[in-house]
Amino acid sequence: MNISKPSRLITSLSVSLSLAAVGGILALSTPAAVYAQKADAAATTDASKDTLRPEVAKLLVAAQEKLQAKQYVEALAKIADVDLIANKTPYENFVMERMRGASALAVKQYAVAAKSFEFVFATGRLSATDRGIYAEAVTGAYYNLKDYKQAAIWAARALKEGATQAQTRQILIQSLFLANDFATAKTEVDAAIAADEKAGITVSEDLLKMLGRIALKQDDMVAYAGALEKLVVLYPNSGYWADLIGRVGANPAITDRYMLDFFRLQMALGETLTISQYVFLAQHAMQAGFPIEARQILDKGFTEGVLGNNPEHKKLRDKAAKDAEDDIKNMARLAAEAEKGTEGPALFNAGLNTFLNGDRNKGIAMMAQGIKRPGIKRLEDAKLRLGISYALHGERAKAVEILSTVTGNEGITDAARLWRAFAKQSVPAAPPATAPTPSSSAPAAVK
Numbered sequence: 001m002n003i004s005k006p007s008r009l010i011t012s013l014s015v016s017l018s019l020a021a022v023g024g025i026l027a028l029s030t031p032a033a034v035y036a037q038k039a040d041a042a043a044t045t046d047a048s049k050d051t052l053r054p055e056v057a058k059l060l061v062a063a064q065e066k067l068q069a070k071q072y073v074e075a076l077a078k079i080a081d082v083d084l085i086a087n088k089t090p091y092e093n094f095v096m097e098r099m100r101g102a103s104a105l106a107v108k109q110y111a112v113a114a115k116s117f118e119f120v121f122a123t124g125r126l127s128a129t130d131r132g133i134y135a136e137a138v139t140g141a142y143y144n145l146k147d148y149k150q151a152a153i154w155a156a157r158a159l160k161e162g163a164t165q166a167q168t169r170q171i172l173i174q175s176l177f178l179a180n181d182f183a184t185a186k187t188e189v190d191a192a193i194a195a196d197e198k199a200g201i202t203v204s205e206d207l208l209k210m211l212g213r214i215a216l217k218q219d220d221m222v223a224y225a226g227a228l229e230k231l232v233v234l235y236p237n238s239g240y241w242a243d244l245i246g247r248v249g250a251n252p253a254i255t256d257r258y259m260l261d262f263f264r265l266q267m268a269l270g271e272t273l274t275i276s277q278y279v280f281l282a283q284h285a286m287q288a289g290f291p292i293e294a295r296q297i298l299d300k301g302f303t304e305g306v307l308g309n310n311p312e313h314k315k316l317r318d319k320a321a322k323d324a325e326d327d328i329k330n331m332a333r334l335a336a337e338a339e340k341g342t343e344g345p346a347l348f349n350a351g352l353n354t355f356l357n358g359d360r361n362k363g364i365a366m367m368a369q370g371i372k373r374p375g376i377k378r379l380e381d382a383k384l385r386l387g388i389s390y391a392l393h394g395e396r397a398k399a400v401e402i403l404s405t406v407t408g409n410e411g412i413t414d415a416a417r418l419w420r421a422f423a424k425q426s427v428p429a430a431p432p433a434t435a436p437t438p439s440s441s442a443p444a445a446v447k
Contacts, residue, residue, distance in 0.1 A: 050091040056082060060095060067103055075103040094123050105141060114141035114150075132163040143171055151175040152184075173210055177217075186214045205235045221247065229421050236425040241269055248418060254411030260284055261388065261415040265422060267297070268392060272304050279307075282316060289349070291323035292356040328357060335366065344373030348382055352389070360393045380408045384416055391423040399423035 052060065063078035079100045082088075088096070101116030117138045120126065126134060135158035142151040155172035158165075169192055176185035189211050196203045212227035228244040249262050263273055263281050273281070278301035285294035298317040301307035308314070331353060338350040351366025367389060371382045383406050390399035400423050406416035 051089075052092055052095065053089075056085055056088065056092050056096075059085075060099065063099055063103075067099060070106070072103040072106040076100065076107075076109075079103065090123065091125075094120060094125055101137065105137060108144070110141040110144045114138055114145065117141065128162065132158055132161040135161050136163050136165050136168055139168065139171060143175060146178075148175040148179040149181075152179055152181070170206070173207075177210065177214065180217075182214050182217045186211070186218070189214060202234060203230070205231065208234070229417070232421050233424045234426055238269070238271065242271070244421070245418060248414050251411060251414055253409070254414055256280075256284075258411035258415045261384070262418065264388070265415075265418055267300065268422065272306060273301070275301075275306055275310075279313070279316070282320060286316075286320060286323070290327075290353065290356060291320045292327055292353060294320040295324040296356070327353060331357060338370075339366070342373060343375040344370045344382075345375050346370070347373060348376065348385075352385065355389055355393075360389075364389050364393060364395075380406055380412055384412060384419075387416065387423075388419050391419055396423045 059078055059082045063075045063082070066072070066075035066078060079096055082092075082096050097116040097119045101113045101120060104110075104112035104116060117134050121131065121134045121138065135154055139151055139154040139158055142148075142154060152172055152175035155168055155175060158168050159172065169188070173185055173188045173192070176182075176188060189207060192207055193203050193211070196207075208227055208231050212224050212231070215221070215223035215227055225244060225247045228240055228247065231240045232244055245262060245266065249259065254262075260281055263277050266273060266277075278297060282294040282297045282301075285291070285297060295317070298307065298313070298320055302313070302317065307317075331350075335350045335354060338346040341347065348367050348370030351363045351368075351370055353363070354366060355363025357363075364386070367382075367386050370376070371379070371386060376382050383402055387399050387403035387406065390396075390402065400420055403416045403420040403423065406412060
């Protein structure tokens with residue numbers, strides 16, 4: 001899924017913000033306000049001057065009636081008549097521009113609205129609450145004018161004034177982005193994400209997508225992968241996962257040993273592999289001594305119709321099936337011998353084979369015990385395999401805990417990172433509800 005394009009939601013947000021501003025300002029512009037003898041309690045001007053002369057009041061009342069009737073063009077015409085009156089007082093200009101801005105905004109005359117509302121804001125006559133409302137109105141006007149620099153300035157001012165519209169911060173971030181101020185946009189996004197996480201609020205998908213878009217603009221692929229990782233955890237879908245796996249898997253330092261775990265993850269996510277990926281994964285499982293996994297991989301490839309056109313595929317599948325049956329016959333005996341022994345690899349791999357054959361609880365218990373015994377040369381590999389097993393079994397917390405401790409080179413930490421995200425995602429793979437069936441995706445052996 002491409003997250004590089006701006007969200008369509010922002011356009012509707014700017015419109016709704018403008019409409020909300022109209023509604024809020026109309027509520028402030030009642031007929032009673034026209035006749036008011038004094039300004040707001042918060043007014044800083046001389047209250048004795050806050051009156052309307054009869055000739056001004058008459059026209060503003062007429063404009064007010066048109067405005068309340070939603071006849072905004074007619075309201076603007078009445079207000080234009082007020083403009084013709086000479087020597088208007090500051091209060092008369094204040095009332096007139098407030099009404100002009102509301103009418104202009106309603107008919108999408110954004111430049112007029114912005115100018116009027118900026119004038120009203122600058123008068124110092126607004127209460128603290130009203131200052132936030134008017135700053136939001138200016139924000140929406142400038143955004144619709146595509147003057148994103150001014151929209152960002154006013155959105156920040158609106159937030160500082162205590163604006164209550166939730167989309168104001170989103171428009172601030174979007175405006176900064178569209179104004180090419182990516183550094184400030186990232187600062188705002190990071191702050192918004194941190195605030196949501198601290199408050200226990202699920203970060204919105206749009207906010208995380210914006211984080212990714214900013215990273216792309218800054219050519220920061222590490223940050224982009226980080227945004228994708230948050231997206232697959234909170235809003236898992238095949239598009240985000242494909243992008244994340246592709247980005248992380250592009251690391252040239254990843255060896256075949258751990259690229260196999262990328263393929264296993266794709267299978268766990270329900271994705272279809274390529275012919276070469278199925279064959280490569282199955283052959284590696286056979287070579288590692290796990291024909292049960294190889295059979296499961298090949299069965300999936302045949303079921304999906306990816307394999308089967310080449311006679312070699314059937315030959316490989318028949319061999320995997322035969323060797324798997326032999327393993328199953330000897331599984332109980334080998335497991336018992338490994339449990340009586342003292343070496344870690346034997347017990348760990350016996351547990352893995354047990355897990356592959358469907359007895360996940362017993363298999364994981366054996367693996368967890370085996371990892372504590374001596375003899376495992378690749379301990380980090382063992383931790384990775386155990387973490388993957390926990391993830392596939394649905395024991396999410398244990399999977400995250402152990403995968404977070406995996407360290408090393410050649411791509412092992414990349415594989416652990418992706419499987420950790422798999423374990424943390426909002427809709428993880430469900431464990432078997434009744435009798436377990438063989439897994440179609442499983443970890444590999446350790447030495």
